[in-house]
Amino acid sequence: MTLTGELIIGAKRIAAPATFRARDPATGEAIEPAFSIARDEDVEATCALAWEAFDDYRESAPASRAAFLEAISEEIMALGEALIERAGAETGLPHARLEGERGRTVGQLRLFAEVLRDGAFAGVRIDPGLPERKPLPRPDLRQRMIALGPVAVFGASNFPFAFSTAGGDTASALAAGCPVVVKGHPAHPGTGELVGRAVAKAARRLDLPEGVFSLLNGGAEVGAALVADPRIKAVGFTGSRRGGLALMDVAAKRPEPIPVFAEMSSVNPAALLPGALAARAEALGESFVSSLTMGAGQFCTNPGLLFALDGSDLDRFERAAVAALSRVEPAVMLTAEICAAYEEGVAALTGHPAVKTLHRGAARRGVNLCRPALFGVQAADFIADDSLREEVFGAASLIVRCEAEDQLIDALEALEGQLTATLHLGDADAALAARLLPILERKAGRILANGWPTGVEVCHAMIHGGPFPATSDPRVTSVGSRAMERFLRPVCYQNLPDALLPAATKADNPLSLPRLVDGAWER
């Protein structure tokens, strides 16, 4: 399939005069073809189409949206090896990882199809009228969820499939009944075009309104214009803190402010409790390094901070981690910008007077290589300096040595909001773990025991979210079936004649949805 570099605006393919090219991060060289940068008129046309599609698409039967999501997953798989190859060239990510991520992405689309068929997402609640009630009758009240409106989705660089063109934000917004406009990540425009065409083809196959999906390319200006458009009603974003805050600012300043669901930054603290360290310091050091260096550390859930009590068991852990790190081959990072930011973050830690460099990967020939870094600091210094709590995106982590349990608690309390928090514990650690848990619950969206946070299962119970600045809204998740709730809002119908009621709330329940009737569930 030949890439055209055109914008996908509903059924139209538009070439614009200004263009850019992807770069192979392993060589730094440009890859053909040139991709169009959306103009104001393209953003305008796209939003107009999305708006036009909205009322029809949001009222499509849940089963028909399920079929759409399944068709998208089929069309993505039908792209075959060409998709994996292009993504590999644009991201430097290895073949097996990309195949795994593609599996996750199509699995995610199918999960939302299941959720649609289950029907609980529609949130139908019925409080039947009580005409005889005194002193006042109760009206008949019926509630259901409807789609929020067209959603702008910002693709992330580090997951070219799972958090990008047809990733979790797109899948959950389409499931909810929202048309989607993707602003593709400029690091993988060819991957974006291939996936975008797959989505558009699925929409055509199912005869959906063309505005249900569009894909624009461009920089921050295109993104800001999209978020500012009055027809866009919500935003999904995965990326940097700076990028997320900028979009939140645009959204808050609109005449009609809209929610931005931004997943931004997390250092994913892990506490190594004394019993765990005593029992398995070496094994922990090795498994930590696997998690830290996987995908050159370019995961939102990369373990960037470790906390432990000072002592010989922590020394054992450090030695094992350093030994494991010395066996790690440097890996190509996603983009030159990410590599430069990583080097800057590592340099800040290396030059910090209170920070000790425990390991730095050796320099090798090649561009954009991630040389893993491990640092150590005393808890008192860590607590005193905000800058030590900032995310360094890539394989870099800081071990915080605590003098006592109380200092460990102070250090954890000093943290900002996180996507994850991890406890490694042994049998003797129960009491300390119970003291830490309430702190971690306040700080993070997901709490793990005896594992590492990389690897985010797509399922019903997953939360990929957390207090600011991990995300812009701790009440939601961007992974798992609840992700869809972000793009729905409730509407209540009072005393509407049955003929006028939407199908979800009609007396004979034609969609066979589960319903909460007078406070009790009926299935």
Next chain:
Amino acid sequence: MTLTGELIIGAKRIAAPATFRARDPATGEAIEPAFSIARDEDVEATCALAWEAFDDYRESAPASRAAFLEAISEEIMALGEALIERAGAETGLPHARLEGERGRTVGQLRLFAEVLRDGAFAGVRIDPGLPERKPLPRPDLRQRMIALGPVAVFGASNFPFAFSTAGGDTASALAAGCPVVVKGHPAHPGTGELVGRAVAKAARRLDLPEGVFSLLNGGAEVGAALVADPRIKAVGFTGSRRGGLALMDVAAKRPEPIPVFAEMSSVNPAALLPGALAARAEALGESFVSSLTMGAGQFCTNPGLLFALDGSDLDRFERAAVAALSRVEPAVMLTAEICAAYEEGVAALTGHPAVKTLHRGAARRGVNLCRPALFGVQAADFIADDSLREEVFGAASLIVRCEAEDQLIDALEALEGQLTATLHLGDADAALAARLLPILERKAGRILANGWPTGVEVCHAMIHGGPFPATSDPRVTSVGSRAMERFLRPVCYQNLPDALLPAATKADNPLSLPRLVDGAWER
């Protein structure tokens, strides 16, 4: 019970040097005693106590929070006639209305107690581990909802009980496990003190941490200081658009932005379809006036805009409405400020070149009287002028005459977000109603047929919310059992040993909560 005018800061009663007094709106005269205005140090002490209470209170058993809410309702009822009398003196609202509102308020507390005992609010989801899964095992994942943190609640002037000190925001936040700091409305500080003491007494009875509830008084500065405090994690507000926007701004500019759930302004459009007007123009005119003038029109859901096709049936409606209005006695408004704003809004409409005054209540001797007003305008003029779509808080409404169905649609499309939208329809109106419904769904949180929007049932299916500027977040409601969801966030636990898991997610389900296991509900 003698009022002291002191701030309620947990178990302490604090007098501050600066004070204010309530005013009887019927006379304009000050009422004793003087009420303390919170200083920075009072806000600080209050937030510190709320934070201190948070971890304990959020983990209290749902049944214990249910008992707390029921104890509050008992203590409020135990205040007896003194509460109704003080509220009447401070608000000018009649006795029967206040008794009804008190009933609604204690009913609301009991509804949240029921929701707590039902347990679905805890949102427990379990995806059990699949250790044998290939290529990777699935970890054990368990999710539950936890409280967001201490909540600042801003009492509203127009519901001294139901949207104030122990109103819907307080009840739902306490139910969720959030300590509450109320910033009382300065129009009814004595009512606030009585109810605040009832809440504090209930907290003492149940031996809850004292910081679970505090009540501060003061102006906009106190409110802003409260919202800016880092220990406050969410805000509930019912009031003016200006007030709500100001708090949203403070919240967005914090180092850690927090959600503000503001219910701000709504003109509650009602469309009178041709069949309805033909069949019952006179009856509609009378029932409209009842809704419009109830409580001097000081309801968020007051019908401020009517839309109908031009013609003799609309003339009949207008005549009936004007006749009914001429029989309405002027009623005292809540405060001199509200009356002044009402007069200003009415004057703007009266002086508007395109607007015709259909009725204005006669002047009477007395202060702060609401003289109901009814206006008419042609749809073309209405569509051309944003200012005609603004809320005039009080008994004022504008009839928009449309030349044709398409113009009616254009006029409705011109509206901002609303709490409610109403259709009056007859048998012949089905097709037009079906055309309008998708527009109304986009505009409003609650859609009514053949009724008037005043009167908001407290139940499971109610939505008191809607797109901006009706509220700051169309995805939630401030009335009904779902109001609690605003103050909860999900946390996921991965592979935690059962002993460390919170009770809600433990294997043997000690709280007997309903749970979603592997995507299927278990009760």
